[in-house]
Amino acid sequence: MNYQFVRDQQGKPIAQFDMGSEIFSHWFAEELGDDQSKISSILEAIEQLQSKEIKEFVLEGNDINLSLDPYEVEVRSKILDVDAPIELPEGTELYDQESISGCGLEDFSNVLNSWQEFVAGK
Template identity: 50%
Template sequence: MDYQFIRNDRAEPAAIFEMGAETLGLWFSEELGRDRQKIHHLLDVIQQLEHKNIEQYALQGREFNMDLTRDEIEVYAAITRDEGEIDIPEDTELYDQESICGCGLEDFKEVLLSWQEFVGGM
């Protein structure tokens, strides 16, 4: 998974991920940001998953939610999982490639540790 961390025009940390994983970049940039407490909490959750103390974990955010399991994570825009009924024509397909993505738990942990290092140096 290709990604890079930058400082945006307001000197805030921002993550840019390859096509197909843009949602993960938005999650790092908008939901996680510099919140070191949240970073530590997620690393603790990952450790619990790795040691099989828990099977899954759900993290709700303002714009994006995250589901973590022992094998993978999935980040999705909160609106894509809205349980309310939407009145759309029967054969309509919704495009959600830019509002949902996932990756392996090990890969996510590696990116999260890199993010922790990046925002720690700011």
């Protein structure tokens, strides 16, 4: 998972992830931001998942939900949860690459720790 963190002209933290993981960019910048208590609670949930104290952790956001299990992380736009027509016209495919993505729990933990340091100005 390739990423970088930058600040916009107003000093707001921005996450930039590679194509295929764009939803992580939005989740970090818009849903998580610099909320240290939210970051800490997610890191605590990761520890609980790794020690098998819990089986899953879900954080509902305004536009994007985060789901963790002991092995994987998924960020998913709430737009995907809107009921789609039962039958799509032949040849029609839904484009969801910018609306859902995942990674391993350990990779996510490393990125989240880096984000925490970045937004704290360390």
